[in-house]
Amino acid sequence: MGIQERRAREKEGRREAILRAAIEAYVEEGYHATTMEKIAERAELSRATLYLYFKTKDEIFVHAITAHSGYFGDLLEDLSVRCRSGAQDLLTRLWDAFQAFYRSDPATFNATLYFHQEEILRRLPPELRRLLDRSGTRNYRFLCAIMEQGVRAGVFRQCDPRTLAEFVWTTFLGIVHLENSKRAMGRKNHLETTWELALEVLGKGTAP
Amino acid sequence: MGIQERRAREKEGRREAILRAAIEAYVEEGYHATTMEKIAERAELSRATLYLYFKTKDEIFVHAITAHSGYFGDLLEDLSVRCRSGAQDLLTRLWDAFQAFYRSDPATFNATLYFHQEEILRRLPPELRRLLDRSGTRNYRFLCAIMEQGVRAGVFRQCDPRTLAEFVWTTFLGIVHLENSKRAMGRKNHLETTWELALEVLGKGTAP
Amino acid sequence: MGIQERRAREKEGRREAILRAAIEAYVEEGYHATTMEKIAERAELSRATLYLYFKTKDEIFVHAITAHSGYFGDLLEDLSVRCRSGAQDLLTRLWDAFQAFYRSDPATFNATLYFHQEEILRRLPPELRRLLDRSGTRNYRFLCAIMEQGVRAGVFRQCDPRTLAEFVWTTFLGIVHLENSKRAMGRKNHLETTWELALEVLGKGTAP
Amino acid sequence: MGIQERRAREKEGRREAILRAAIEAYVEEGYHATTMEKIAERAELSRATLYLYFKTKDEIFVHAITAHSGYFGDLLEDLSVRCRSGAQDLLTRLWDAFQAFYRSDPATFNATLYFHQEEILRRLPPELRRLLDRSGTRNYRFLCAIMEQGVRAGVFRQCDPRTLAEFVWTTFLGIVHLENSKRAMGRKNHLETTWELALEVLGKGTAP
DNA sequence: AATGAATGAGGTTTCATTCAT
DNA sequence: TATGAATGAAACCTCATTCAT
8 A cells, every 4th residue: 555655664764864863963972972862853753762763772873884884885896896897996996985985974984983893892782783793794795805806807916805805994994083083183184185195005005 | 208209109009000900991891881980999999099099080091091102102202213323124113113002002002092083082171182182192293203214214105204104003003993893793803914914015005 | 632731730740749849858858968869759759850850959949949939929019019009017018928928838938048048059050040039039129119119108217128128028037047046956946926026126117 | 394385386276277277268168168178278287187176077167156156255245244334325336246246257157157057057966066056045145134234224125135135136147148148149239238227227126 | 653751770079087107 | 296098978960761641
């Protein structure tokens, strides 16, 4: 029936409104200060209603994060497919994907960074941790596949593609982390500049 | 008299015991779950006594962090002095310093990482934020000086030494961050391997 | 719907229960010893619930006080209206209003006395202080109006009606204060007798 | 020995320094906010040392109060003696004594007011309460004696001298109380003016 | 499905007071 | 005698979560 579908659509819409609200609140105040109350206000729902959609506050965030992470996975999948037919400029294209991921939603990116800290992960219920892990693993797989292609195609030096994958990714992460912290300190930040330099150095450093 | 000195020594000892206790608790439970009560227990003091030494919980951590960061600064200062008389293997020596910093106290290193997040920094009282900033800036200066030497000596490619400094450091940070997160996920981590690869890539990538 | 109204009624009822509980606790233990826990117990609510109705402990008391003070204001307003058509026995009627105010709820009267001390007022958040001030001012206005009528009608001697108003009121306050203190000392107190004498003296003293 | 005397003198001096310090702190912050630490600082002693002179914080204040109250008693005693030989202007002279008492040390006067509240008295250890009571009673006696003289000499109307005593005194108290509270509210206060009016009214009202 | 209301479980901090030197 | 250091006892308040309607 149309009714049922509309209901489902509305429900899904509300779910997404909650995720959006959570991230918005996160941007403004950080995870800890983001109370269920504030999320509810932004989503124009009552606090209790949030619990109809998500079991806990952490669940909200984990879902927001994995959704966004899924988008990243798609970018990577794309690249991994496309690079089979030609690996020129592979690192640049990869780096672009990273940036696209970041830029598509910096807030969620930061939330992701936040949730992947040991401290947070450890006190997450296993089920949520697994959720995060799964979405991370998916991306990791694509990333590895890409690097493997690159190594095989002679675009990258001979080395363990997985280590290479992690290394390139961590470099990206590290830059975001530091630039965030500089911003929070009230200092100027140079995200783009550093990214550029990083790309150059990595390009030269990973070449065979 | 000796009595006063002994008192001062004891007091200083207790202060350090508190810092140690805080970090130990942090290792086991993370920042948020580390309550003053738990720190006190570990330090074999009463909760109220902690407040004789530090005004707030945050202050304890900031002091633990800056103390450790001071040690890092010393390493960098050393290197910046030594590299004036010869810049061969500069990156390796720098990377060694990073590793020495990490290994000297991984727990505090991680706490440092944690505290430099936007979310945490933002709600720190300005005075503590300044404390962190100052100790970070000191290290940053040395790092820049070192990179400048390297660039001038032709060990590194021509580029803004500050950006280079930040980039190398963020790379290190990023690796630690990711490996921590992998550990927390229950996956194997390859800190050392990735560090090695990173060094190689950076070496090649930053060469003129 | 009736359902909403009932909810509102219940909520209002609970609010008043809290105010009542606070004053009851105040009677038995004084302000300082009256903890939120004790108020909660008396109101048969949890401590946290109190915070749904009032932001702080002080707020509870200020509201209890101003509510009661509002009743006093009504008495005075009444009198100020009625005295326009005839000022005979004005002082006696005023004094009666004072006594009615006191007797209607001695506990809250005492709490009012307590809260109007410099020490307490000074550390009240401005917003609450303003609340107290406003309700006090309202009463003060009526009182002044009454005294003015009296002066104009020749019931009182020529003098500044505001000073007269304050004076008569402080006399009443002072008596309560002293008699309370005597009671607390375990001595007999003569509230009524002193009030009587005061009225006589004031009557004669303020006559033209 | 001179040594013993000097010791005793020093000790007494320190004792008074503590009392003074306590009152000074009271003026600035009120009773509750006056911590032992702050008293100690002002007295240039350590917190622990205060306990060599007084058993508790309350004891300090009670002693400060009774000392000042003793001075008041002396004023009253004087007057009670002098008025035996002539009771003209008795009320004015009494009122002057009140004002002299207040002006000699408004801070302690206010502390006295504060300590004579039911709430405070009630949680005072009996021993301290008795101390306060005794010094109050002494003054009360003199006051009664004075009023009795006045009544007998025909300066005051026929009435119970004790009630009259209390009434006049409470009037004074009430004025101070209200003016304090007005000051704390940030409003102008008219202590002197009100005192003047009060004296006139009382004079006329208590006359035979 | 949605929500208003209630609450339990802490957490940080303050201070009077005691003790060992 | 004087004090530095330690502490126990509370108090206030916040928030994620549950429940009754």
